[in-house]
Amino acid sequence: MxxxxxxxxxxxxxxxxxxxxxxxxxxxxxxxxxxxxxxxxxxxxxxxxxxxxxxxxxxxxxxxxxxxxxxxxxxxxxxxxxxxxxxxxxxxxxxxxxxxxxxxxxxxxxxxxxxxxxxxxxxxxxxxxxxxxxxxxxxxxxxxxxxxxxxxxxxxxxxxxxxxxxxxxxxxxxxxxxxxxxxxxxxxxxxxxxxxxxxxxxxxxxxxEQNRFEQTLRLDGIRRLRKRNNYRERVIYTMDNPSIYERIMAMSSELLREQERVEEKFGKILKVIEEYEQELEQFSLKYQYYAVLGLKIRIPDELFHKASHCLNELPDYQARLTQVLLENQYQIDYFLSEADTILAKDRLHLNLCTHAAYGVDSVRNPLWFIHWTPEHHDAVVNQFRKLGFKTKDMIGIEISPEERPMVYRL
Structure with missing residues (x-):
């Protein structure tokens, strides 16, 4: 070429x-x-x-x-x-x-x-x-x-x-x-x-975006039952990463306890991680615009350390598992970077290039970070669970004039 x-x-x-x-x-x-x-x-x-x-x-x-x-x-x-x-x-x-x-x-x-x-x-x-x-x-x-x-x-x-x-x-x-x-x-x-x-x-x-400026009509008024300031609707992916790690540790404990069909059982552990990564990719390829509801996004260091050392009795398998878990964290980050709306504890930090931060595509579709304070994390997560928020739900996010977001299922 x-x-x-x-x-x-x-x-x-x-x-x-x-x-x-x-x-x-x-x-x-x-x-x-x-x-x-x-x-x-x-x-x-x-x-x-x-x-x-x-x-x-x-x-x-x-x-x-x-x-x-x-x-x-x-x-x-x-x-x-x-x-x-x-x-x-x-x-x-x-x-x-x-x-x-x-x-x-x-x-x-x-x-x-x-x-x-x-x-x-x-x-x-x-x-x-x-x-x-x-x-x-x-x-x-x-x-x-x-x-x-x-x-x-x-x-x-x-x-x-x-x-x-x-x-x-x-x-x-x-x-x-x-x-x-x-x-x-x-x-x-x-x-x-x-x-x-x-x-x-x-x-x-x-x-x-150009058409929005050049093909806009200003009319005389509006009557509506519900006034909305800064509103967005998105399909959500509910992310609870520690639960995946806990499942991996439970399967590893079973493998060590029985010490039978080790390769087969280890393959099933890797299959859990592979299926999770496939689920993330398939979701992001199905929905052009999506939100991530981060019940628990980051893997606590202690939990990652336990998971990456849960097969220490089988060093070769442990080395393979550690490498897969490290790669899995990258795959999670790639998925998060494609979301245009993130709901999570405090402000999840994403390293945005200049184009992602304020390039032309961000004009039509700006990134939204909806967050709650660490002190309220457990209470907020429990409330999300109680209300039944789950993957593929449609949610509405309404921003008040005081910049306070309200999130609800549609």
């Missing part, structure tokens, strides 16, 4: 036409696999004054997927560092992002993709404030993250007022220059210089 991916193609247009785009080099998946690194080495020698570079994914079909589906990594400014980053990007696409890719193919019409064709874009490393800009209707919105100044992190937030007023005019200029609506990523470095590091065509991706 000889098509130049969207990232390097649009940045080259901007750089050639005088916009302040950092030096970068694109290498295709084919050239990478064949070890054609001579031009890449020349680029690193010529352009990279820092000991680090940014390696960004650049697959020929990447523009058919949501922003943030594939990763970018900081790495050492040498061939070995770039090789590591590309291998890491492809590995993440095959494993950590596998469910996300499957869901986009299932619900958004994303194409089948050959990860081996993954090209990369190597760019000068610039430290500073990350700003992502996109136009909604006739107004620009800016997502802010990164570092305002060296070693002073900024909590991510969204605003219509940019950290530098020049970004308004620059964003308008870039969008007019390219001829379509864009999601533009900048780095505002510590000296105040604005660097354009990514531009993405969102003219089709964000069509629904």
């Amino acid at each position: 000889n098509r130049i991916p969207e990232k390097p193609r649009l940045l080259k247009i901007l750089k050639d036409d005088g916009f302040n785009v950092p030096d970068f080099y694109f290498i295709s998946g084919e050239d990478f696999d064949e070890g054609n690194f001579l031009e890449l080495q020349e680029f690193l020698n010529r352009s990279c004054t820092s000991f680090k570079v940014i390696v960004r994914s650049a697959h020929p079909q990447e523009d058919r997927f949501k922003g943030g589906t594939f990763d970018s990594l900081e790495t050492n400014c040498d061939i070995t560092g770039v090789q590591y980053a590309r291998n890491r990007i492809t590995k993440l696409a095959r494993h950590a992002k596998r469910l996300n890719i499957l869901r986009q193919q299932r619900f958004n019409g994303a194409p089948q993709i050959d990860i081996d064709q993954m090209g990369i874009m190597v760019m000068q490393y610039i430290e500073g404030l990350q700003v992502m800009a996109k136009q909604l209707g006739d107004q620009w919105e800016f997502g802010i993250s990164g570092f305002a100044k060296e070693k002073v992190p900024v909590e991510s937030y969204i605003t219509r007022r940019p950290p530098d007023e020049r970004l308004l005019e620059l964003s308008d200029t870039i969008q007019r220059h390219l001829g379509f609506r864009c999601e533009i990523e900048y780095i505002l470095d510590y000296s105040g210089v604005i660097h354009v590091v990514q531009a993405r065509d969102i003219s089709l991706i964000d069509l629904l």
